[in-house]
Amino acid sequence: MREFSEDYLSRTREGMWDDSREALEALALDSRDRILDVGCGTGELSRVLADETPDATEVVGCDADPSLLAVASAEVDPVPVAAGDALRLPFPDDSFDLVVCQALLINLPDPTAAIAEFARVSSDLVAAVEPDNGAVEIDSSVGAEDALERRARWAYLDGVGTDVSLGADARNAFEEADLEVLATRQYDHVRTIEPPYSEGALTAARRKATGAGLADDRETMLEGELTETEYDDLRSAWRAMGRDVIDQMGTREYHREETVPFFVTVGRVRSTDTQFD
Numbered sequence: 113m114r115e116f117s118e119d120y121l122s123r124t125r126e127g128m129w130d131d132s133r134e135a136l137e138a139l140a141l142d143s144r145d146r147i148l149d150v151g152c153g154t155g156e157l158s159r160v161l162a163d164e165t166p167d168a169t170e171v172v173g174c175d176a177d178p179s180l181l182a183v184a185s186a187e188v189d190p191v192p193v194a195a196g197d198a199l200r201l202p203f204p205d206d207s208f209d210l211v212v213c214q215a216l217l218i219n220l221p222d223p224t225a226a227i228a229e230f231a232r233v234s235s236d237l238v239a240a241v242e243p244d245n246g247a248v249e250i251d252s253s254v255g256a257e258d259a260l261e262r263r264a265r266w267a268y269l270d271g272v273g274t275d276v277s278l279g280a281d282a283r284n285a286f287e288e289a290d291l292e293v294l295a296t297r298q299y300d301h302v303r304t305i306e307p308p309y310s311e312g313a314l315t316a317a318r319r320k321a322t323g324a325g326l327a328d329d330r331e332t333m334l335e336g337e338l339t340e341t342e343y344d345d346l347r348s349a350w351r352a353m354g355r356d357v358i359d360q361m362g363t364r365e366y367h368r369e370e371t372v373p374f375f376v377t378v379g380r381v382r383s384t385d386t387q388f389d
Contacts, residue, residue, distance in 0.1 A: 129160045136164060138295040138378045139210060139239050146208040147171045150198050150230060151216035155184030155191040157241070161212070162191070172208075174201065198226045206235040214241040215374075218276040223285040231289055231381045238291055238381065243301075243374040244279025245269065252368040253360055256353045263346060268329050270336030282377045291379030301372045307364040317361055320354025323347045 141147075141164045149158040152173030162171040173191040175181050181193045196202040198216060211230040217223040217240055230238045246269060250258040269276060283293050305313045319325045326333075326347045333343055360366035 129156070133160065133164060135241070135297065135299040135374075135376050136160070138297060138376060139212065139237065141165045141169075141210075144169055144210045144237075147210045147212065148201075148203070148208040148230075148233065149173045149191075150201065150211060150213045150226075151175055152184060152191065152193065153177075153180045155193070157212070157214045158184065158191040159189055162189075174198075199229050201229055201233050203233045205232055207233045209234065209236040210239065211237075212239040212241070215243060216240070217242050217282055217285060218245070218278045219274055221274055223275070223278065223282065224288040227285045227289040227291065227379075231291055231379075234381050236381060237294075237378060238286070239376065239378045240282045240286075241374060241376050242278050242282045243372050244277050245372070246277030247279070247373050249371045250368065251371075253366050254353060254356045254368075256349070256356070257368065260346070260350055260353050264326060264329075264333075264350065267333040267336060267338045267343075267346070270338065271332045271334065273335065279373060280375045280377075282375060283379075286377060286379040289379075290382060292382060294378045294380055296375055296377045298373055298375050301374055303370045303372070305366070305368040307366075309361055309366075314361070317354060317357045317366075321351055321358055322354070323351045326350050 141161065144165055147161050147165065147169060149155075149161060149171065152158050152175050155173050158171050158173040162169070165171065171191065173181070173184050173193045174196045175184070175193070176195065176197050178195055181195060184191045185193045194202055198213070198220065199222075211234040213226075213230070217226060220226050227238060227240070245265065248265065250261050252258055275281070280296055280298065283296050286293050326343075330343060334340065338346075357366055
C-alpha cells in the first residue's frame with residue numbers, strides 16, 4: 113500500500129469538508145453510536161464525523177502508520193486512535209455501527225477484501241468516500257498547466273498499480289463483499305488558488321518550477337508505458353510551466369481551480385438471518 117506524509121494529507125484534504133458536509137447525509141450520523149474511520153491518517157475526517165454526531169457518539173481513528181496516528185491524537189482536538197491494517201482490523205466483530213474510509217480503497221490492491229473486513233466489525237453500515245482521480249479538471253491562468261497535469265496524471269495512473277480512479281465503481285466492491293448498497297452520490301471538491309497566495313500554494317509552485325513533484329512520482333510513472341525520454345521531456349515542460357506560475361504569482365495574476373469528483377458509497381451489512389435464508 114502507498115504511504116503518505118502528513119504534509120501530503122493536509123495539502124490534498126485541506127478544506128474538503130468546509131462546504132461538502134451534506135455528502136455525509138447518507139451515513140445517518142445522528143443515529144450512530146460508535147464510528148470507526150479506517151485509514152484515518154492525521155484525523156481530518158474523524159474530526160468531521162465527531163463534529164457531526166451527538167456528544168455520546170464515539171469516533172475512533174485507525175491507521176497502519178504510527179507517525180500519522182501521533183499527529184491525529186496530538187491535535188488541539190485529538191482523535192482516539194488505534195493502530196491497525198485495513199485488512200486485519202484490531203477489533204472484534206460488530207464493534208461499530210458505522211465503518212467509513214476516505215481515499216483508502218483507491219490505494220489498496222483488493223478493495224473488496226477491505227470492505228469485507230469493514231463489514232466484519234460493523235453491525236450496520238459501511239461507507240467509503242473515494243475520488244475519481246482520472247476525471248480531475250484544471251482551470252488555470254497558465255495555459256500549459258491543464259494539458260501538462262493531464263499528461264502527468266495519466267502517466268501516473270498507468271503505473272500506480274491500484275485503481276486510483278475508483279470513484280463510483282466502489283459500489284462494485286460493496287456488492288462483491290455482499291453488502292446491500294444503499295446510496296452512491298457524487299460531490300465535487302474544488303480547490304482554488306488565487307491572491308493572496310497561501311504558503312502552501314507558494315510551496316506547490318516552487319515544486320513545479322524545480323520538478324520536485326514529478327521527481328517524487330518518477331518511479332511510478334516509469335512502471336507504465338512512459339519511457340525515460342518521455343519522462344524527461346515532460347519534466348522539462350513541467351518546470352517551464354512552474355516558472356510561468358511563479359511569474360504570474362509575482363504579478364498576482366495567477367489563479368487555478370481544481371475540481372476533484374468524489375463519491376460517497378454507503379452499504380448495509382446483511383444480517384446473519386438474511387445471509388442464510
